[in-house]
Amino acid sequence: MRKGFLVGLLVFNFLIWPLFASDLKLEVIEHKLPNGLKILMLPRSGVPRVVCHIYYRVGSINERPGITGLAHVLEHMMFKGTKVMGITDFEADHALNRKIDELMEKIYREKYWKKDGDKAKVAEWEKEVERLIKEEKKYIIKDHLWETYMKHGGTGLNASTSDEVTGYYVTLPANKIELQMFLEADRMVNAYFREFYSEKDVVMEERRLSENSPGYLFNEQVRATFFVGSPYHWNVIGWMEDLKRMTKQDLIEFYNKYYVPNNAVAVYVGDFDPKRVIELAEKYFGPIPRGQDIEPIRTPVPSQDCEKRIYGEGLAPSQIAIWFHIPPDGHPDTYPLTVLASILTGDTGRLYKSLIKEKDIASMVSAFCRPQWYVGSFVVNARPKTEKGIKPDDLEKDLWAELEKVKKEGVTPEELQKAKNRYEASFIMSLQSPTALASRLGRAELNRGWRSLQTDLEAIKKVSNDDIKAVASKYFVRLNSLTAIYRRSFGR
Amino acid sequence: MRKRSFGLGFILAFILASTVFSQVKRPEELTFPPLKFEPPEPRSFRHNLAQGMRAYIQEDRTLPLVNLQAIIHFGDIYVSKDKAGLGNLMAQTLIKGGTKTREGSQIEDRLDFLGASLNFSVAERTATLSLSILSKDLEEGLDLFFDVLMNPEFREDSLKIAKGRMIEQLKTANDAPSAVLSREYERLLYGEHPLTYQPTKASIEGISREDLKAYHRKYFFPRNIILAAAGDFNKKTLIARINQYVSKWRNQTASFPAIPKNFPEVEPGVYFIQKKINQGYVSIGHLGLEDTNPDYFAVQVMNFILGGGSFTSRITSKVRSDEGLAYNTGSRFTYRWGFPGTFSGYVQTKSSTVGYAISLILKEFERIRQELVTDEELETAINYYLESFSEFFSSPITTMRNFALLELQGKPLDYYKTYRDNIRRVTKEKVLEVAKKYIRPDKMVIMIVGDWEPCNQGDPKFPGPLSKLGKVNQLTLRDPLTGEPLK
Numbered sequence: 001m002r003k004g005f006l007v008g009l010l011v012f013n014f015l016i017w018p019l020f021a022s023d024l025k026l027e028v029i030e031h032k033l034p035n036g037l038k039i040l041m042l043p044r045s046g047v048p049r050v051v052c053h054i055y056y057r058v059g060s061i062n063e064r065p066g067i068t069g070l071a072h073v074l075e076h077m078m079f080k081g082t083k084v085m086g087i088t089d090f091e092a093d094h095a096l097n098r099k100i101d102e103l104m105e106k107i108y109r110e111k112y113w114k115k116d117g118d119k120a121k122v123a124e125w126e127k128e129v130e131r132l133i134k135e136e137k138k139y140i141i142k143d144h145l146w147e148t149y150m151k152h153g154g155t156g157l158n159a160s161t162s163d164e165v166t167g168y169y170v171t172l173p174a175n176k177i178e179l180q181m182f183l184e185a186d187r188m189v190n191a192y193f194r195e196f197y198s199e200k201d202v203v204m205e206e207r208r209l210s211e212n213s214p215g216y217l218f219n220e221q222v223r224a225t226f227f228v229g230s231p232y233h234w235n236v237i238g239w240m241e242d243l244k245r246m247t248k249q250d251l252i253e254f255y256n257k258y259y260v261p262n263n264a265v266a267v268y269v270g271d272f273d274p275k276r277v278i279e280l281a282e283k284y285f286g287p288i289p290r291g292q293d294i295e296p297i298r299t300p301v302p303s304q305d306c307e308k309r310i311y312g313e314g315l316a317p318s319q320i321a322i323w324f325h326i327p328p329d330g331h332p333d334t335y336p337l338t339v340l341a342s343i344l345t346g347d348t349g350r351l352y353k354s355l356i357k358e359k360d361i362a363s364m365v366s367a368f369c370r371p372q373w374y375v376g377s378f379v380v381n382a383r384p385k386t387e388k389g390i391k392p393d394d395l396e397k398d399l400w401a402e403l404e405k406v407k408k409e410g411v412t413p414e415e416l417q418k419a420k421n422r423y424e425a426s427f428i429m430s431l432q433s434p435t436a437l438a439s440r441l442g443r444a445e446l447n448r449g450w451r452s453l454q455t456d457l458e459a460i461k462k463v464s465n466d467d468i469k470a471v472a473s474k475y476f477v478r479l480n481s482l483t484a485i486y487r488r489s490f491g492r
Numbered sequence: 493m494r495k496r497s498f499g500l501g502f503i504l505a506f507i508l509a510s511t512v513f514s515q516v517k518r519p520e521e522l523t524f525p526p527l528k529f530e531p532p533e534p535r536s537f538r539h540n541l542a543q544g545m546r547a548y549i550q551e552d553r554t555l556p557l558v559n560l561q562a563i564i565h566f567g568d569i570y571v572s573k574d575k576a577g578l579g580n581l582m583a584q585t586l587i588k589g590g591t592k593t594r595e596g597s598q599i600e601d602r603l604d605f606l607g608a609s610l611n612f613s614v615a616e617r618t619a620t621l622s623l624s625i626l627s628k629d630l631e632e633g634l635d636l637f638f639d640v641l642m643n644p645e646f647r648e649d650s651l652k653i654a655k656g657r658m659i660e661q662l663k664t665a666n667d668a669p670s671a672v673l674s675r676e677y678e679r680l681l682y683g684e685h686p687l688t689y690q691p692t693k694a695s696i697e698g699i700s701r702e703d704l705k706a707y708h709r710k711y712f713f714p715r716n717i718i719l720a721a722a723g724d725f726n727k728k729t730l731i732a733r734i735n736q737y738v739s740k741w742r743n744q745t746a747s748f749p750a751i752p753k754n755f756p757e758v759e760p761g762v763y764f765i766q767k768k769i770n771q772g773y774v775s776i777g778h779l780g781l782e783d784t785n786p787d788y789f790a791v792q793v794m795n796f797i798l799g800g801g802s803f804t805s806r807i808t809s810k811v812r813s814d815e816g817l818a819y820n821t822g823s824r825f826t827y828r829w830g831f832p833g834t835f836s837g838y839v840q841t842k843s844s845t846v847g848y849a850i851s852l853i854l855k856e857f858e859r860i861r862q863e864l865v866t867d868e869e870l871e872t873a874i875n876y877y878l879e880s881f882s883e884f885f886s887s888p889i890t891t892m893r894n895f896a897l898l899e900l901q902g903k904p905l906d907y908y909k910t911y912r913d914n915i916r917r918v919t920k921e922k923v924l925e926v927a928k929k930y931i932r933p934d935k936m937v938i939m940i941v942g943d944w945e946p947c948n949q950g951d952p953k954f955p956g957p958l959s960k961l962g963k964v965n966q967l968t969l970r971d972p973l974t975g976e977p978l979k
Contacts, residue, residue: 205842
C-alpha cells in the first residue's frame with residue numbers, strides 16, 4: 001500500500017505530508033483541482049469502508065441580521081433534491097415552483113411588510129399554495145439522495161452547520177466512492193430547493209426543541225451579550241423571526257455565493273486507492289466552475305473595555321460562568337490558554353480539587369478554552385452545592401481566587417507536563433476514529449490548513465510556566481469579562 | 493428582476509449539469525466493482541484465561557495504543573429497590589474511591605499524567621471498565637486497571653462527593669421533557685419492576701460503603717467477566733500478564749436474583765403529563781420483543797420501512813418531510829437482554845399539531861399492518877442492512893466487544909456469520925406478518941408531555957379534544973427526591 005503511494009506520487013504529482021505526533025507518522029495525501037477544490041485523502045487498512053466528507057467554508061458567521069439561521073436552513077435544503085435528483089419531470093416541477101414562490105412572496109409582503117396586511121387575501125393565496133404543493137408531489141421522488149445513500153449501505157449519513165463550517169457526511173462501502181462523488185458534485189452545482197416552506201417549519205420545530213431544553217434561552221442571551229457586534233452573537237439555529245421571514249431568494253443567493261469548489265474541501269479516510277479517488281474527483285468535481293473569491297468576515301468582537309454581568313433564572317441547575325475574550329485560533333496566546341484550561345478542568349484539575357474536594361461548595365466545575373476563527377473565549381464555570389444552601393453568586397470569588405493564583409504563581413511543572421501529555425495522547429486517540437479524523441482534517445484545512453493540527457501540537461509542547469502566567473494576567477481581568485449567573489427557579 | 497435572474501441561473505446550471513454528467517446522468521446508472529467481505533470469526537480471537545475468565549483479543553499495530561475492557565455481568569436490575577442508585581454510585585466511585593493500596597486521586601492523577609483514560613459505567617445488566625492508553629505505558633496501565641477492578645475500597649470521601657452530585661441531579665430529573673417522557677413511558681409499560689426503579693434521596697443516602705463492597709464481592713469475579721482487548725501489544729505476552737493478576741482472584745458462585753418477566757396489562761389510551769412548554773413530546777406504543785426472537789430480523793426490516801430508516805421511512809417522510817411538523821419523528825423497537833424491549837412511534841411537535849401528528853403516525857401503523865410493503869421499500873431496507881454490515885467491525889475494539897457481548901448474553905457465536913442470510917430471508921409477506929403481530933393498536937398507549945390547553949385544542953387539520961384518540965389519563969409526576977406524587 002505504502003509503496004503504491006510513492007509510485008502514485010510520481011505519476012500524479014500529489015503530495016504526501018507526514019504528520020508527526022511523538023514518533024507517529026500519518027500520511028495525508030493532498031490534491032487540488034484547477035477549480036480550487038481541495039481533496040484530502042488518508043488511506044487506511046481495515047474494514048472495506050470509506051468515510052467521505054465534504055466541508056464548505058460557510059456557517060452562521062456568514063449571515064447578517066435578517067437572515068440568521070440561513071446557513072443551517074440551506075444545509076437542510078441540500079437534501080431536498082437537485083435538478084437531477086428527487087424529481088421525475090424537472091420542467092413541470094420548475095413551473096409549479098415558480099408559481100408557489102410568486103405566491104409566497106405576495107404572502108410574505110402582506111404578512112411581514114405591512115402592519116395590517118390583508119388577511120383574506122393571504123388565506124386565499126395560502127389555499128392556492130397548498131393546492132400547488134399537493135400537485136407538485138406527483139413529480140417529487142421523496143428524499144431521493146438519502147434513500148440512494150441508504151440502499152448502498154451509507155452510514156453516518158448526516159450534515160451539520162457550525163459557526164464557520166457546513167459539512168456533509170456519509171460512510172460507504174469501499175467500492176462505492178463514486179456514488180458520493182456523483183451526488184455531492186451534483187448538489188454542489190445543481191441544488192434545487194423544493195419543499196422549502198415545509199422544511200422551514202421543520203427547522204422552527206428544531207429551534208423549539210432547543211427552547212424547551214432548560215437554560216437554552218439564557219445561554220443564547222449570554223452568547224449574544226458576549227459576542228456583541230460580531231456575527232458570532234447569534235446561534236447557528238438563528239432567531240425565530242428571521243426563520244419565519246427568510247425567503248427562497250435569500251437561500252439561492254447564499255448558495256450561489258458559498259457552494260463553490262474553491263470554498264470546499266473533500267476528505268476521504270478508509271480503504272481506497274488514492275489514484276482512483278483523484279480520477280473520480282476530476283471526473284465529477286472537475287467540470288464545476290470556480291466561484292468568486294469570498295471575503296473574510298469584517299467584524300470580530302470589538303474591544304469590550306467594560307465589565308458585563310447577566311442574570312437569569314429558570315429550570316436549569318443554578319450555575320455561574322465567567323467568560324473572557326481571548327484571541328482567535330492560531331494566535332500564539334491560545335496555546336498557553338489551552339494548556340491552562342486543561343489544568344483547571346476535569347476531575348484531577350484545580351477547580352475540582354479546590355471547589356469540590358476541599359471546600360465542598362460545588363457539585364460540578366469546568367473550564368474550557370475555545371479559540372474560533374475570528375474570536376475566542378475562555379470560560380470557567382461551576383454549579384453550587386445547593387444542598388448546603390450555596391448560591392451561584394457565592395462561587396464567584398472562589399473561581400476568581402483560582403485565576404488570581406495562576407496569575408501570581410503559575411502552575412507546577414507536573415501540571416504542565418500532564419496537560420501536554422494529555423493533549424498529545426488525546427490527539428493520538430482521536431486518530432482511531434476515521435470519522436473524527438476526517439472532521440478534524442476538513443475543518444482545520446478550511447481555516448489554517450490541516451497541517452495546523454501538527455504545528456499546534458508542537459506549539460503546545462513549547463508552552464512554559466511564564467507563558468501561562470503572562471496570558472492569565474493579560475486576559476483574566478474584569479474589564480474583559482462577562483459573568484453569567486443563573487438561578488434555578490420554578491417561577492416561570 | 494428576481495424572476496429573470498433566477499431563470500438565467502437555471503439555464504446556466506442546466507448546461508453545466510450536462511457537462512458534469514456527460515457519462516452518468518442518474519445515480520441508478522452507476523455500476524460498482526464487486527466487494528467481498530466476510531466477518532471475522534469470533535473463535536479465532538477467543539481465549540480462556542486463568543480462573544475461568546474469558547477474553548476476545550486482537551493485536552492491531554496501526555497506532556501506538558491499547559484499548560482494554562472488562563465486561564462484567566452486573567447491572568442496575570440486580571440491585572434491590574431500597575438501594576436504587578447503587579449502580580450509578582458504583583460507577584462514580586469504583587475508581588475515585590481508591591483501592592487497598594492506592595488513593596483514588598493517586599490513580600486518577602497518574603492516568604491523567606499518562607494521557608490515559610479509565611472509565612467505569614454500569615448499565616442494565618452489564619458493567620464495563622475500560623482503559624485506553626498509549627502502548628508504551630501498558631504495564632502501568634494494567635496494574636491500575638486490575639487493581640481497580642479487583643480491589644476497590646469505595647472510600648467515604650468519594651462517596652460523599654458522588655452522593656452530593658447525584659442528589660443535585662435528582663432535583664432536575666423532571667425538567668427535560670424528553671427525559672421525563674422516556675422514564676414515564678417505561679414506568680407505564682413495565683410497571684413497578686427492577687427495570688424501572690428510580691433512585692430517591694433516601695435510597696442514595698442509604699447506600700453504604702459496605703453495600704458497595706458487598707455488591708462488588710458478589711458480582712466481580714473471573715468467571716463473571718469477559719475481557720475485550722485490541723491494540724498495539726503482543727497477544728501472548730498480554731495474556732501472560734493478565735493471568736498473573738487474575739490467577740490470584742477467587743471465584744464466587746454466581747447467584748442472580750430471579751427477576752419476574754410478567755408485566756402489567758396497561759389500559760390503552762392517552763396518558764398526559766402537564767408541562768408548560770411550546771411542544772408536545774409524544775411516544776405511542778407498547779412492549780416489543782427480545783432480540784433473540786426468530787422474528788427479530790423481519791421486525792428490523794419492517795421498522796426500517798415504517799419509521800426506523802430515517803428519511804427513507806414512511807413516518808419521517810410523512811410527518812417531517814411532507815408536513816414539516818417535526819424535527820424528530822419516527823418509530824423504534826428497543827431491545828434489552830432477557831426482557832422484551834419497547835415499541836414506540838415518536839414525535840416532538842408544536843402544541844397545536846400534537847393531535848394531527850399522532851393521527852398521521854397511527855395511520856402509518858395501520859397501513860403497514862394492512863398492506864404489503866412495496867418491492868422498492870423492501871429492497872432498500874434489505875440492501876441497507878447488507879451493505880452496511882461491515883460497520884459492526886469498524887474498529888478492532890468494537891469487534892472484540894461485540895463478540896464478548898454475544899458470549900455474555902448467550903447468543904450464538906455465528907450470529908454475525910448468519911446475519912446477512914437472516915436479513916436476505918425477509919419477504920414482503922413476512923414483513924406484513926410481523927407488523928400485525930408486533931404493532932397492536934388495541935394495546936397502544938399514547939403518552940404526551942406538553943401543555944394541556946393548546947395540545948388539547950389542536951388545529952384545523954386535527955381539532956381537539958385529545959380524547960378522540962382514547963381515554964385521557966392525566967398523570968402526576970413524582971417528586972424525584974422522595975418518589976412520592978407531586979402535589
